Ligand SMILES: Nc1ncnc2c1ncn2[C@@H]1O[C@H](COP(=O)(O)OP(=O)(O)OP(=O)(O)O)[C@@H](O)[C@H]1O
């Protein structure tokens with residue numbers, strides 16, 4: 003039997019049983035949709051992670067402390083830089099909430115005190131002007147770098163050129179020196195990215211303390227960030243006289259965060275994979291059941307075909323191709339449904355987590371190929387027995403069948 | 405003289421069922437020449453369908469030989485038998501057996517998908533076959549379930565013709581039709597016969613059998629002679645039209661072969677009281693010597709439907 007005849011027979015047979023075929027492939031559709039939704043969601047999350055994790059952030063190691071007798075200060079950070087090898091620099095930040103006023107508007111935001119190196123460590127993207135410089139910090143100048151979101155709330159538009167303009171915090175006037183893209187700040191940092199002033203200025207004018215909230219240790223190019231992370235942790239444990247290391251300090255590299263997310267994803271994948279697997283198995287049983295019914299209903303037709311010269315192989319191929327085509331149609335529908343589901347979930351994510359605004363599900367051609375391949379396999383595995391059963395029929399008895 | 409197409413020798417078919425054995429064919433020896441229209445007639449349960457399935461290579465005999473166009477089918481594998489059906493045989497069934505949702509043309513082309521005949525040639529062949537059965541062209545693209553019974557059967561005959569078979573086998577083709585429609589179908593068969601087709605038609609109606617060139621009677625799985633009421637061990641294709649066809653076996657198994665050119669009749673039988681073997685004389689292409697392994701007693705058939713045993 004030629005491929006052309008085979009496909010004609012297959013589609014006309016499936017066309018005759020449209021609603022039954024549609025119901026039968028539901029299991030396959032759900033199974034494949036789950037797999038595709040899962041993989042494209044994970045792919046999307048990983049992609050947005052990679053895109054938010056600039057090159058510089060791969061070097062960054064975040065340090066937070068809680069309930070420590072000796073707090074993080076600039077001096078401590080200087081010691082870290084001196085004592086831990088493979089460290090380019092260590093930058094500290096502190097923050098305070100305050101109302102920032104422009105001529106026309108006022109906004110309560112979290113203001114970050116930052117050193118010049120901070121912007122390198124965070125990989126911030128400048129849209130206007132410049133970052134805070136070492137001189138700004140040393141002289142505790144009243145200069146401010148605004149995030150685009152703050153520019154919008156203070157000046158009405160994100161695109162407003164506010165460099166050189168004055169804003170007021172408390173009774174002090176600050177000069178805007180630059181604007182950074184708010185969303186370029188790492189979503190894993192504790193910093194909101196709303197506004198930055200020199201660290202010294204913040205400490206002197208807003209918080210009145212030298213305590214830092216967070217430090218970023220920037221590992222040298224080519225250094226093993228895990229080693230640097232461990233060394234930093236060990237050093238700070240002694241330097242800060244920590245008693246309960248696990249509770250009091252968190253030292254984590256971006257890479258660790260990314261890989262811990264990875265293992266979370268793996269767990270998620272296993273779970274979804276299990277759901278998909280069960281659903282595909284049940285779907286396969288459904289296919290087998292339908293094909294068995296199909297064979298029984300068409301025993302006379304099988305007998306007729308045999309009498310007209312069909313060999314066992316022709317009959318096997320006919321029924322096998324029906325079940326394969328059925329599964330592949332289910333798979334294609336599943337891919338579409340899965341991708342749409344991923345989009346919808348992605349949309350929900352952006353609703354609740356605006357920092358993920360660039361999120362889009364990523365579907366890979368590998369995933370599609372694997373899904374189609376799995377469907378072909380299910381079609382073969384679950385269609386084989388009914389097809390063989392059809393081919394083994396005795397032509398005389400099949401023709402006599404009522 | 406036309407060659408022998410069908411040459412069955414001493415066919416036996418025993419069905420094994422849970423209830424026991426059924427001996428459906430008990431030594432059928434039969435030959436048919438190319439271009440003959442032969443009717444096989446017998447009462448229900450006499451083994452007609454069993455014989456037809458065997459001749460149609462759908463079933464293999466428990467013992468005996470079957471030569472189709474001179475080739476011994478016994479050695480064939482299932483796939484080779486399927487090939488024979490695809491290329492050399494055409495079937496017509498009592499219940500038409502068309503694919504209901506497919507068009508007439510598609511139904512007629514169906515057997516060709518199991519052959520190597522190129523796609524572009526198939527339609528032309530199907531059209532030629534349909535022209536042979538007198539179906540109006542308007543119907544060619546109708547779905548087959550939109551046709552009348554007589555039309556369906558003619559489509560089925562066209563389907564049997566499409567692969568240009570050596571032998572057309574029809575099992576009660578008029579069984580589901582009324583007399584008038586049945587006669588039209590039989591006219592179609594007669595026309596095919598006049599075009600040189602070889603047809604074996606199975607029926608239990610004498611009126612249907614009358615359309616054929618000759619009638620072979622079967623009863624209890626054996627051929628028998630309507631004229632004498634005796635079982636026959638062989639019914640062979642005539643050497644010359646009207647020549648001897650029937651070979652008898654008498655009670656003690658002595659040979660009772662009618663002389664060439666003779667029409668066998670009761671006197672021959674009476675003259676030879678017993679035979680152990682039966683031999684049939686014949687020229688080239690004619691059934692040669694038929695060996696009956698064991699003596700089979702001749703059992704006179706009670707006149708008109710009585711019990712044989
Ligand atoms: N598949 C089978 N299994 C067992 N026995 C069978 C089978 N097919 C036929 N027989 C038996 O073989 C005998 C001959 O049956 P067959 O169908 O050949 O008769 P028939 O002459 O075609 O009868 P009808 O005119 O009713 O169709 C019957 O006794 C029947 O019961």
Ligand SMILES: [Mg+2]
Pocket residue numbers: 452453454
């Ligand atoms: Mg029958």
